[in-house]
Amino acid sequence: MxxxxxxxxxxxxxxxxxxxxxxxxxxxxxxxxxxxxxxxxxxxxxxxxxxxxxxxxxxxxxxxxxxxxxxPSKDRLEKDCPLIGQCGGCPLEHIPAEQLVDAKVAGIRRLFTKTFGEELSEPSFIHKSSDKNYRRACRFAIRGDHGKLYLGFRQEKSHNLVKVSNCLTLTKRMNDAIKPLNKVINQMEQKGEIGHIELLDSDGLLGILIRITKTLKERDTNLLQEVGKDLNAVISVVEPYKDPMAITKQETTRERIIFGSIDELFIVSHGVKIKCKPSSFVQVNSSVNEKMLDTVLEMVEPSADSRIMDLFCGLGNFAMPIAKSGAKVVGVDIVSKMIEDARNNAKEQGLDNARFEVADLEELFENQSWAKAEYDAVVMDPGRQGAKRASLFLIKKQVKKVVLISCNPLAASRDCQEFIKAGYKINRWGVCDMFPRTSHIEMVILMTKA
Missing domain, CATH: 2.40.50.140 (Nucleic acid-binding proteins)
Known part of the structure; x- marks a missing residue:
């Protein structure tokens, strides 16, 4: 045995x-x-x-x-929100902002030094903002309590919800929407079918997204439209949908605007107007995003003679401003709906030098025509998992300049290690504190090869 x-x-x-x-x-x-x-x-x-x-x-x-x-430490801050200790949104609110950013930078330098075996230089920039009212996008879950529904955030490390009537990190326009939304969801016939609600405080109107498990009925549509009028908002629903033209009648979901014009929902990235939907992913901290765009453009040095590739491009937060500078740009992302929106935005802005392609950058993509072209520089902003396949692809192409934007320092250190082994060097780096009062930090790293 x-x-x-x-x-x-x-x-x-x-x-x-x-x-x-x-x-x-x-x-x-x-x-x-x-x-x-x-x-x-x-x-x-x-x-x-x-x-x-x-x-x-x-x-x-x-x-x-x-x-x-x-x-307690003499530097420890007093609680400034009644939900501290319940809501998991601001776990590090007790640490002064400057001290917290310094700790994030020190942690990154320790990690990279351990990974590469040599000390990482001091950051050449630290972009930050106020730690209050900086969030322009958020998602609320729905909680039931004694027969009534409320918008709420998840407790830290829990599936339980905390009722929220005001959040210090959200913009005023988003906070002002919470009470009317709490009221209308309790009036809805389909209130038990609401999954969650997302808010986007765009540079135009406020966007409100309702995710629901069944097709929205006319009565509830009318109720939400009244809220849209009161809040001067664009409202959409994501609901089940069967395409009548499809061969297979498989049910999918679709986003449908029920109030307002999509033309009124947009963000401005470095002077370029990018229309979006209430469901669109945007950089949450608009102030820090503008500073980050300044830095990325400075690193890429676009000109009318240059060709730039933007991997994991989304709506074109980097690609569109780079194209506005005159460079030829190819943006690539896996989400086809975002690429469709990016193409439409480029067309509206007259950016004929911007092209957008759909591809899964974690699967076989290297044989596509855009991937075979030559580029002077590449910008890539992957998810938390990093971009190993894309990194190896760029190394093989011997792109001379790569700008990596990463929300996960551990994944960034792994990706950078591949470039370092291939003869690249970290020319400049810094951080963007997109989420004050939390441990999250965004890195921007310029790597060059002679």
Missing amino acids: VTFYKPVKKAVEKKAVKVTCTDLDLQGRGVARTDKYVYFVEGLMPGDTANVLADLVKGKVAEATITKIIT
Whole structure:
């Protein structure tokens, strides 16, 4: 009979330990050291002395929970929102903004130094904004309480919802919409079929998206249209749909505008008007996005003689301003509806030098005609998983200049490592603090090859 080895789990100490926090890690957790362990503790910040209880121990590293803050840091901020500790939206609100950004930068430098075996230089720029009213897009879940529905945000590390009537990070126009939306969803016949509600505070009107599991009825349409009038908003629904022209009658979903004109919903990226829908993905922090665009354009140095490729382009946040500068641009993304919108926007703006293609950059794409062309520079802004296949593709093409925008420093370090091994060097880098009061950080990295 075969006997399989079963590792014995290390017993976790069930006794609180007094520690003093000295650092923050890249996730915003407090770091404290004793002779026995290095503790990583959520909610702890440098200067805090606290009792902590280990939850998970691996070697000399322990993840722990605060049981009591004995002496708070002199820098610790007071709560400025009644939902702190309930809503998971601002987990690091207790840390001053400058200190938090510095900690994010320090964490990135430690990560990259460990990955490459040599120290990463200081960032050449740090773009940031106010930590209040900076969000121009958000998604609300729907919660039922004593027979009434409310808009809410998820609790941290939970599926439970917290009722929200006002959020410090949202724009005024979005906060003003919460109460009317709470009222109308409770008047709707189909209130039990609403999935969630998304808001987009565009540079035109406010966009409101209702996701619903059945086709919206006329009565509920009329109710939502009245809210659209009151809020001066563009309202759409995403609902089940069967295309009568399709051979197979498989049900899909579609977004349908029920109030307002799509012409009134748009963002302005570096002077270029980009029409969008209430469901469109846009950079949440418009102030930081403009600064990021300035930096990317400076790095790419577009001219009428240059050819630029924008991978994971979305609606064309980078591609459209680059095209406006006169360069020939090819934008590529997997989402066909976004590419269709990007093409329409380029046509409306008279940007004949901008071309947009649909492709899955994690699957075979290298044989497509746009991929075989030569480019002077490439901008790529992948999701959190990174862009390994695209990176290897660019290395093989020996593109001389690559600008990587990444919302995940760990994935960015892996992608950069591929370029470094192929002879590229990090010429400049910096951060864009798109989400103050959180651990999230956006990196912009310029890599060049001689």
